[in-house]
C-alpha cells in the first residue's frame with residue numbers, strides 16, 4: 001500500500017493535532033496516524049477583509065492555530081513537539097466566508113444563503129515542524145488548502161428549521177455536516193469529500209510526500225500531476241525491514257506468537273521450534289559489490305602513500321621499519337602502520353617480518369602520482385564523504401608535534417559535526433548507508449547464539465534499528481531498546497516501516513558514553529568498539545558492566561582480524577577508516593576476550609556472525 005510509508009514518516013515523531021474537531025481526529029486516526037490532540041486557543045478573529053481570497057484566510061487561521069499550540073507546548077510544558085498540524089474549514093458563498101454559526105438564527109441565515117446554490121468549502125492546513133534550538137522554538141511551516149464544491153438542493157423553510165433544531169449545524173462551518181443529517185441537503189459534491197468534513201487527507205499525504213521525498217529531476221517528468229508519487233525514494237519497499245517477500249513455511253508457533261513476531265505474510269524462512277527463531281535461506285551476501293563500493297578507499301590509500309613519498313623512501317633495497325618510515329615522511333606511527341599494512345595487502349609493498357620492502361610499482365608511479373595529485377576533483381568524481389576525510393593531511397601530525405597517535409576530535413563521535421555531513425541529505429545518506437550495511441548481516445548476528453533466554457535487550461549504537469527489528473522478529477518475547485545519538489534516532493522513521501515486530505522495539509536518543517543506560521538482560525555492541533580508542537572502550541564497557549545484573553549477557557560483534565599476520569583487506573580498510581574518523585582501532589579475538597573478562601564477563605563464547613564478522617557472548621559473573 002503506497003500511502004502507508006507516507007504517514008510512516010511521522011511514526012516516530014511526536015505529532016500534535018492542534019484541533020478540537022472530532023472529525024479531524026477521526027479522519028487522521030482512521031488513516032493510521034498516531035498523534036496527541038491539543039486544541040488550539042487561537043481566537044479565529046483574523047480580519048477577513050484583509051485576505052485576498054477565502055482560502056488565504058483559512059490557511060492563515062490554520063497556521064496560527066498550529067503555531068499557538070507549538071509555542072504553548074514549548075514554553076509551558078517544555079515538550080516541544082516534532083510536528084503540529086492545524087486546520088481550518090470555511091464555507092465560501094458569493095464572496096462571503098461562513099464559519100460556525102453562533103446561534104440558531106445565525107445557522108438559519110447561513111443555510112438560507114446556501115439553499116439551492118453551489119458553494120465552495122475550503123480547508124486550510126498547516127504542517128509545522130518544530131525544533132528547539134538553545135531553548136528557543138524554531139519552526140518550519142508548510143501550508144496548503146483544498147477546495148471542494150458542494151451544491152445544495154432547493155430546501156423548504158420547514159426542512160431547514162427541522163435540521164437546525166437537530167442541533168447538528170452548531171459546531172460546523174456553514175452550519176451543516178455533510179457526513180450526517182446534512183448529507184440530505186446536498187445534491188452533489190465535486191472534489192474531496194473529506195475536505196468538506198474537515199480534513200483533506202489526500203492532499204495532506206501528497207504534501208508529506210513532497211516534504212519527505214522531494215522529487216528528483218527525472219521523477220518530476222514521470223510523476224502524473226494528480227497522483228501520489230512513488231514513495232520508495234530511500235528504499236525499495238521490498239527492501240524495507242519487515243517487508244521480505246518470500247512465502248512463509250511455518251512449522252510451529254501459536255498464531256499470537258506469529259503475529260507478534262511479524263512473520264505472517266512477511267519474513268521468509270521457517271520457525272525453529274526449539275527456540276522460536278526464524279530459520280531459512282539468507283539472501284546472497286553482496287561481497288563483490290561491497291568491494292567495489294570500497295574501491296575508492298583502496299585507490300585513496302595508494303594516492304596517499306604516493307603523495308607521502310612512501311615508495312620513494314622504500315626504493316632502496318634495504319627494508320625499513322614502520323616507525324622509521326613514519327619519521328621520514330612525518331606521519332604518526334599508528335597511521336603509518338595501517339597505511340603500510342594496506343599497501344602490503346594490495347601488493348604495493350612487500351613485507352618481511354615487521355619491515356617493509358618496496359614492490360614493483362616504480363615504473364607506474366608517475367601516473368599514479370598525477371592521478372592522485374589534484375588532477376581529480378575529490379568532491380565531484382567520488383561523492384563519498386569518507387573519501388574526503390582520507391586526505392594526506394589526516395595522516396600528518398597536528399601542529400608538528402610528535403604525537404603517538406593521530407589527533408582527531410572525539411567528544412562525542414563527531415558524526416554530524418563533520419563538515420561533510422551538514423545537510424539533511426548528507427545525514428540521511430550516511431544513516432542510510434549504515435542502515436543498509438547493518439541489514440546485510442542482521443540475521444546471522446542475531447542467530448549466532450540462541451538469545452531466547454533473554455527477555456530484554458539493549459542495542460547500544462543500534463542506529464536505525466535494523467538489528468533490533470531482526471532480534472524482535474527472531475525472538476517473539478524479546479523487548480529491544482535501541483540507543484543512539486539524537487541525530488540518528490531522528491531519522492529512524494525514514495528507514496523503519498511500522499510492523500508487529502516493531503511494537504517491541506523502542507528507540508532512546510542518547511550518548512552511551514554519558515547518559516544512563518536502559519536496564520536490560522542483554523547488551524549488544526555490534527560494530528561499535530572498533531570505532532573507539534582504548535580509553536573510550538574501557539569507559540563504555542565499564543558502564544555496560546555496572547548496568548548488568550549477574551547472568552546478564554554482553555554480545556560483541558566485530559570484523560575481527562584473525563591474527564596480526566592474516567588481516568583481511570576489508571578489515572584493514574575499516575581500520576584505516578576508523579582511525580581517520582574517530583581514532584578507533586581493530587582488535588583481535590584475544591583482545592576482545594580480555595576486554596570482556598576484565599569487565600566481569602565470563603564464559604565467553606565465540607561464533608561466526610556473517611561474512612567477516614565474529615560474535616562474542618559473555619555472561620556477567622556475580623559481583
Ligand SMILES: Cc1cn([C@@H]2O[C@H](COP(=O)(O)OP(=O)(O)OP(=O)(O)O)[C@@H](O)[C@H]2O)c(=O)[nH]c1=O
Nearest residue numbers: 019020021023088089172173176177178196197198
Ligand atoms: C462543512 C462541514 C464542516 N464540518 C466541521 O466544521 C468545523 C469547522 O470549524 P473549524 O474552525 O475549522 O474547526 P473547529 O471544529 O473549530 O476545531 P479547531 O480545529 O479546534 O478550530 C470542523 O470541525 C469541521 O469538521 C463538518 O463536520 N462537516 C461539514 O460538512
